Amino acid sequence: MTGPGLRARKKQDTRAALAAATLELAAEHGLAAVTVEQIAARAGVSYRTFFNYFSGKEEALLRPGGAGPGTFGPRLLGQDPALPVLAAARAALHEELAVLESDRAAWQLRLTLIADDEALLPRLVELGATGEREMTAAVAARTGQDAERDLYPALVGAVLGCAVRVTLARWHRLEGRAPLPRLLDEALDALAAGLPDPASPS
Amino acid sequence: MTGPGLRARKKQDTRAALAAATLELAAEHGLAAVTVEQIAARAGVSYRTFFNYFSGKEEALLRPGGAGPGTFGPRLLGQDPALPVLAAARAALHEELAVLESDRAAWQLRLTLIADDEALLPRLVELGATGEREMTAAVAARTGQDAERDLYPALVGAVLGCAVRVTLARWHRLEGRAPLPRLLDEALDALAAGLPDPASPS
DNA sequence: CGCAAGATTGCACTGTGTGCAAGAAAAGTG
DNA sequence: CACTTTTCTTGCACACAGTGCAATCTTGCG
Missing domain, CATH: 1.10.357.10 (Tetracycline Repressor, domain 2)
Structure with missing residues (x-):
């Protein structure tokens, strides 16, 4: 009984790291001046992986939790x-x-x-x-x-x-x-x- | 007294041609599947020139008259x-x-x-x-x-x-x-x- | 004509976003 | 534990968007 499972937990960590990196970098330089490459680097993940979580910087900034079902x-x-x-x-x-x-x-x-x-x-x-x-x-x-x-x-x-x-x-x-x-x-x-x-x- | 002047008229023609080309191509294939290159080609201008008139396909489609002052x-x-x-x-x-x-x-x-x-x-x-x-x-x-x-x-x-x-x-x-x-x-x-x-x- | 203003174009470059396939890590199975 | 399956990550290649710059052409005007 691992609960959510290790896999799901790592996934959430990565998502949170990406969202946090986006927020920090955007606060420092403005979102427009930040590249996905920088975000991925700060989150310790490859450029390509960023797009496994978000469709773009904007989504990472404005919808840090991912799509979700809506409440x-x-x-x-x-x-x-x-x-x-x-x-x-x-x-x-x-x-x-x-x-x-x-x-x-x-x-x-x-x-x-x-x-x-x-x-x-x-x-x-x-x-x-x-x-x-x-x-x-x-x-x-x-x-x-x-x-x-x-x-x-x-x-x-x-x-x-x-x-x-x-x-x-x-x-x-x-x-x-x-x-x-x-x-x-x-x-x-x-x-x-x-x-x-x-x-x-x- | 050429009125609007030949220059301004040609400019409006080009803008109209680009807007029309965008509308036609989008109607044929869907806007997403249309490239700026195609639009420019159909309007008889270069790729680069498109951006002298519109900031992107969406603007060419939704705001065919250009920015303008607002009424x-x-x-x-x-x-x-x-x-x-x-x-x-x-x-x-x-x-x-x-x-x-x-x-x-x-x-x-x-x-x-x-x-x-x-x-x-x-x-x-x-x-x-x-x-x-x-x-x-x-x-x-x-x-x-x-x-x-x-x-x-x-x-x-x-x-x-x-x-x-x-x-x-x-x-x-x-x-x-x-x-x-x-x-x-x-x-x-x-x-x-x-x-x-x-x-x-x- | 001939000059000045303005428009068009080509070129180079950065960055986005996607498809694909290989590789790594976790989960499930005996 | 070893083996398979599933899932995530990553690198690579690619097409396209959008921008800056400089060369070139066109129009307006004296």
């Missing part, structure tokens, strides 16, 4: 079915984002790199596209609609993705001085209220 | 200042999307390629990021808020981008059987209403 769907479906969709999504998103706060320093650093590199934000969206599809599917399941044909699930999925993105950007700009859950609630409140014109510049 | 900002600011932001944005977006209907076949084809290639949708978002920044800035100007610090402009800019994206996807799925303006209105109505749960599956 939003189950979480959304686990909420009280009596809740309106937006309220259920809010609860599910709070659970999702809790991960980020547990590894705050690293994620703040990643957000810094995203803000700097300017070409990474779309990449984040790209990776977030998976999450968006997942949200769309989960919303469709909850409302009994068709994820492909109906407007509502696609729109809610996309908009929730936006809300998360904007929230993370604000969290970063405030350097974590404001709690992430509160920022998320502000964004979702504005959405649920129909994005009314703001009172006036405070 | 949403002026359009939003040209709306009646008494209008709520969302209503003004709706009017401005209708003007923006009118372009697509004037060249319907080509844009439907582009949307098909986006749907097929699966790696292009994020690229669309990437190019749309410019538009999103523009929308954010315009909204901030209209509300007298700070595009950098305040939640509202960033959220509205991002969400409008989502709404456009989802609307285009639906328009494509319906193969133009529904008028684009109506689809956009449906999405914006849902947003303005605060994304209430849908009635029930019709």
